[in-house]
Amino acid sequence: MSSTSLPEDGANGAAKPGNYYGYGIPYLPIEGYPGKIIAVEGTDGVGRSTQITLLREWLEVQGYGVIETGWTRSELMQPTIDLAKSSNTLNKLTFVLLYATDFADRLEKEIIPALKAGFIVLSDRYIYTAMARAGIRGVDRTWIRNLYGFAIAPHLVFYLKIDEKTLIRRVLQARGMDYWESGMDMKLGDDIYESFRAYQKALLKEYASMSDEFGFRTLDARRKVEVIQDELRRQIGAFLAESDTSRSEVAPSVATP
Amino acid sequence: MTFSLLHATDFADRLLYNIIPPLKAGMIVLADRYAYTAFSRDAARGVDRRWVRELYSFAVRPDLAVYFRVPIEVSTDRLLARRVKLKFYEAGLDMGWSTNAVESFRLFQGKVLEEYDRIVDEFDLSVIPAEGSITEQQRTFRKIVTEYLAIEETDDELDELA
Numbered sequence: 001m002s003s004t005s006l007p008e009d010g011a012n013g014a015a016k017p018g019n020y021y022g023y024g025i026p027y028l029p030i031e032g033y034p035g036k037i038i039a040v041e042g043t044d045g046v047g048r049s050t051q052i053t054l055l056r057e058w059l060e061v062q063g064y065g066v067i068e069t070g071w072t073r074s075e076l077m078q079p080t081i082d083l084a085k086s087s088n089t090l091n092k093l094t095f096v097l098l099y100a101t102d103f104a105d106r107l108e109k110e111i112i113p114a115l116k117a118g119f120i121v122l123s124d125r126y127i128y129t130a131m132a133r134a135g136i137r138g139v140d141r142t143w144i145r146n147l148y149g150f151a152i153a154p155h156l157v158f159y160l161k162i163d164e165k166t167l168i169r170r171v172l173q174a175r176g177m178d179y180w181e182s183g184m185d186m187k188l189g190d191d192i193y194e195s196f197r198a199y200q201k202a203l204l205k206e207y208a209s210m211s212d213e214f215g216f217r218t219l220d221a222r223r224k225v226e227v228i229q230d231e232l233r234r235q236i237g238a239f240l241a242e243s244d245t246s247r248s249e250v251a252p253s254v255a256t257p
Numbered sequence: 258m259t260f261s262l263l264h265a266t267d268f269a270d271r272l273l274y275n276i277i278p279p280l281k282a283g284m285i286v287l288a289d290r291y292a293y294t295a296f297s298r299d300a301a302r303g304v305d306r307r308w309v310r311e312l313y314s315f316a317v318r319p320d321l322a323v324y325f326r327v328p329i330e331v332s333t334d335r336l337l338a339r340r341v342k343l344k345f346y347e348a349g350l351d352m353g354w355s356t357n358a359v360e361s362f363r364l365f366q367g368k369v370l371e372e373y374d375r376i377v378d379e380f381d382l383s384v385i386p387a388e389g390s391i392t393e394q395q396r397t398f399r400k401i402v403t404e405y406l407a408i409e410e411t412d413d414e415l416d417e418l419a
Contacts, residue, residue, distance in 0.1 A: 009307065009308075009311065010311075022308065023305035023307055023308040024305070025258055025304070025305075026303050026304065026305050027302075027303035027304075076259060077259075091269075091270075091273055093269040093273065093315060094266050094269050094270050094273075097262055097265050097266035097269055098266055100262050101259050101262035101263055101266060104258040104259045104262055105258075105259045107258070108258060108259070140315075143311070143314060143315065146308070146311040146312070146314075147311075147312060149308055149311075150258060150305075150308065
């Protein structure tokens with residue numbers, strides 16, 4: 001109803017890592033929390049979870065406390081979201097708001113406590129996936145960024161980038177196309193293959209524009225799992241080494257490579 | 258936050274299914290509470306006021322918004338007279354301000370009422386004093402609505418004349 005908002009009210013590229021993007025959650029001050037958020041973004045079937053599993057192992061061996069979090073994994077919201085998805089009663093607005101509720105629940109109950117305790121939070125997707133999906137469904141981009149103004153700007157965001165051709169082959173090989181991943185709700189066409197292609201293409205475009213907006217670290221997801229993992233470790237290692245020297249309280253207890 | 262977002266989701270669903278279609282058909286929609294309830298309740302729970310307002314920017318601005326104002330003592334007495342137990346969230350027991358439901362209700366609803374006062378000015382709500390009898394309130398309510406609709410009707414007549 002009131003719609004005069006500034007870009008800094010919501011998710012924006014200028015936010016300081018580890019701080020709230022916009023107005024945040026006033027009753028949960030997070031300043032000075034020692035933990036880190038590392039987000040891995042990318043469309044479905046790009047290999048995010050494989051990379052995260054490997055990263056977790058690597059970090060834990062070095063003595064870091066690690067928690068993983070991912071979309072619709074909140075205990076509060078997962079059953080509701082699954083139910084709503086299966087009953088076709090969702091419209092784009094309720095869809096967006098349910099995802100935001102799921103994220104808020106995980107933020108308050110998992111992410112913030114972990115940051116406070118000095119953990120590394122590995123996030124399998126972050127708010128960007130939600131913003132990309134909403135953006136291509138015609139939800140106002142400023143509104144969605146303001147909505148996620150309660151989110152915390154991650155310390156690092158990796159974007160596993162892939163082209164639609166490679167993606168289609170991977171998804172078909174692995175498990176086939178699913179209704180929502182193919183954007184069938186957008187009625188782009190009856191053919192699931194065509195719909196998947198058009199939907200994922202639009203999504204990739206949306207990610208590309210956010211990559212500039214939020215400063216993603218882009219990695220070529222067509223390369224071998226080990227090659228990508230090495231690159232992730234190199235960049236994360238450098239980041240952690242730098243923050244460990246500037247703040248001793250997050251220093252790992254063991255340091256065997 | 259989750260409390261606020263779940264209510265917004267419910268509101269969005271009702272807006273799109275129950276509010277916008279009758280508006281398009283030219284009907285009058287009587288809404289028992291609107292986004293203003295969320296503004297006051299969520300702010301009382303410590304959510305950022307500006308954020309909640311932006312969150313609800315997808316809502317249709319009502320043509321007329323009426324606020325029935327009561328002092329906290331009156332609302333407490335009425336609720337206690339009506340039913341035995343206060344609802345958990347209504348009493349703000351989730352805030353942990355008091356383990357006593359009535360005491361917690363007073364504290365929490367007191368904050369809610371403060372927020373409403375702010376909203377009345379900000380969004381120019383019409384206020385009806387609600388300590389009086391239902392008949393009295395209804396009389397004032399009808400007067401406000403009639404005045405509003407009469408203006409609309411005159412406008413329509415003027416449009417037809419033009």
